[in-house]
Amino acid sequence: MSLQPKNRKIPAVFGRIFALAYRNYVFSIRNISAVMEVLFWPVIGIVSIGMMGSFLKVNEQMLAFLLTGAIMSGVLQVVQLDVAFGFLYDVWSKSLKQTLMSPVSSFEYVIGPWLFSMIKGTAAFVFLSLLSLWWFKFYLPPPFIFILSFGGVMLSGLIVGMSVIFFLVIFGSRIDVVAWMISVLMMLICGIYYPVTMLPSGVAFIAKLIPLTYFLEYFRTGYGFPLNFAHPLIKGYGLSFLYIAVLFFLIETALLRARKTGMIVRLSE
Amino acid sequence: MDETAVKAQGIIKTYRSGIFKKRETKALLGIDLEVRKGELFGILGPNGAGKTTFLNIIMGILGRDSGTLLILGEQIARSFPERLKMRMNMSSGNANFPWSLTVRENIIFYGMLYGMGGAKLSKKADELMEFVSLEQYKDRRFDELSTGNKQKLALAKSLINSPELLLLDEPTTGMDPDISAKIRAMIKDINKNRGITVLLTTHYMKEAEELCGRIAFIKGGAIRALGTKEELQTMVNARDMEEAFIELAAEE
Numbered sequence A: 001m002s003l004q005p006k007n008r009k010i011p012a013v014f015g016r017i018f019a020l021a022y023r024n025y026v027f028s029i030r031n032i033s034a035v036m037e038v039l040f041w042p043v044i045g046i047v048s049i050g051m052m053g054s055f056l057k058v059n060e061q062m063l064a065f066l067l068t069g070a071i072m073s074g075v076l077q078v079v080q081l082d083v084a085f086g087f088l089y090d091v092w093s094k095s096l097k098q099t100l101m102s103p104v105s106s107f108e109y110v111i112g113p114w115l116f117s118m119i120k121g122t123a124a125f126v127f128l129s130l131l132s133l134w135w136f137k138f139y140l141p142p143p144f145i146f147i148l149s150f151g152g153v154m155l156s157g158l159i160v161g162m163s164v165i166f167f168l169v170i171f172g173s174r175i176d177v178v179a180w181m182i183s184v185l186m187m188l189i190c191g192i193y194y195p196v197t198m199l200p201s202g203v204a205f206i207a208k209l210i211p212l213t214y215f216l217e218y219f220r221t222g223y224g225f226p227l228n229f230a231h232p233l234i235k236g237y238g239l240s241f242l243y244i245a246v247l248f249f250l251i252e253t254a255l256l257r258a259r260k261t262g263m264i265v266r267l268s269e
Numbered sequence B: 001m002d003e004t005a006v007k008a009q010g011i012i013k014t015y016r017s018g019i020f021k022k023r024e025t026k027a028l029l030g031i032d033l034e035v036r037k038g039e040l041f042g043i044l045g046p047n048g049a050g051k052t053t054f055l056n057i058i059m060g061i062l063g064r065d066s067g068t069l070l071i072l073g074e075q076i077a078r079s080f081p082e083r084l085k086m087r088m089n090m091s092s093g094n095a096n097f098p099w100s101l102t103v104r105e106n107i108i109f110y111g112m113l114y115g116m117g118g119a120k121l122s123k124k125a126d127e128l129m130e131f132v133s134l135e136q137y138k139d140r141r142f143d144e145l146s147t148g149n150k151q152k153l154a155l156a157k158s159l160i161n162s163p164e165l166l167l168l169d170e171p172t173t174g175m176d177p178d179i180s181a182k183i184r185a186m187i188k189d190i191n192k193n194r195g196i197t198v199l200l201t202t203h204y205m206k207e208a209e210e211l212c213g214r215i216a217f218i219k220g221g222a223i224r225a226l227g228t229k230e231e232l233q234t235m236v237n238a239r240d241m242e243e244a245f246i247e248l249a250a251e252e
Helices: A010-030 A032-038 A040-055 A060-092 A096-100 A106-136 A143-171 A178-190 A201-208 A211-221 A232-261 A263-267 B051-058 B103-113 B118-131 B147-158 B177-193 B205-211 B229-235 B241-250
Strands: B004-017 B023-036 B040-044 B066-071 B088-092 B165-169 B197-202 B214-219 B222-227
Touching: A010 A032, A010 A060, A010 A106, A010 B103, A032 A040, A032 A060, A032 A106, A040 A060, A040 A106, A060 A096, A060 A106, A060 A143, A060 A178, A060 A211, A096 A263, A106 A143, A106 A232, A143 A178, A143 A211, A143 A232, A143 A263, A178 A201, A178 A211, A211 A232, A232 A263, A232 B004, B004 B051, B004 B197, B023 B051, B023 B197, B023 B222, B040 B051, B040 B177, B040 B205, B051 B066, B051 B165, B051 B197, B088 B147, B103 B118, B103 B147, B118 B147, B147 B165, B147 B177, B177 B197, B177 B205, B197 B205, B205 B241, B214 B229, B214 B241, B222 B229, B229 B241
Parallel strands: B040 B197, B040 B214, B088 B165, B165 B197
Antiparallel strands: B004 B023, B004 B066, B214 B222
């Protein structure tokens, strides 16, 4: 596997990306745990937040803000898990060797599952929004703000998923729990329900290095909250593309190392 | 025209593990080997001899510490050329594939990874399922297949890109004798009728004896003997390959 799509026939690249996206789709519809990731946990989150908001009698605007946070965290989790699952399915099926001996590039290997994850994430979003609308009279921020924040969450899911793949290639499948940990930790640091200015200064500094912080910050403006950072979209998207490029390089380097140490074989057994 | 399919010189491989406490295991101590195009070449040796490691290096799954490697006329440097991956394939004993995919979906999936698609891929998948007698299991999920059928799928998948060089790693491991015989017949057919160079590892003497023109005996990460089965038997004054294996395995 390598990150060199140049000199390739374009249809073959699309074919590989489609094949990898399709494989995630098949896994999703044939495995109950994958269905639970989309429906069960996000629904629990929405209902808990919604009920709590109703009990505390927060105003409609504040409840919508809290619910959108819960929906976005559900979408982030769905997207990042599917990117990570693209790799984990190979590890769990012990079929990683089969994939690595084929002419698949790192780019195709990551982008295929991500494309499917965006469809799945959007479906999760629509379902959770309709549920919130019906149960808690939820409403979204203005479309422009929402779309740009939603796009940022999709990119954040890709970043988390790629980070999980990197850690798995370095440390092996015994740390597959990071697939579920990183996004939850990131939501805590990036302030899914609060501005990062509320965090201790050291943690707030880390939050400023994470693109999701800026997307959530921008998203809050849709509910009338003031901005704590200048140009959150430029910072969020800029950092996202930088991290994605760095992560492609890191994954490629980790795979080379895994070929040297034999980790690739251990991940296939 | 170069008639060499694989030429390995001084291949050394060490496995490294542990992040804080480093551990090293020497797997190959300097393998020299040449496989000619069209040959059905066997690597025979006991478990843990380094057979699979050697195939994994040829396939580009593992990197080597040192040594030179020439495959189908291409010198292999640090990274494995992708155009070469299109010309070769590998099937492992105890092969595993994505569990949730059916037999047909698995063949189609890997075909697409090799850049194939459409009606051509569909036709090829049907042809391969027929070749390995898996048509009646085409809609069966991988995790519902018997060991023999899993192995047949591995063989079918390894032919999806019509490789010039096929690596078979212990293709009949853990199989009933009748299924092993069928797989061996398929391997012969692949080599003779499809003209594919086959490099096969095994620890079954019968398999090496029946299939391979030349055999390299590997033990402890090094080649201890190389030649036809008659030459190997003569080397250690053995009456048959079984005795030759025991003699070679016992040699220090």
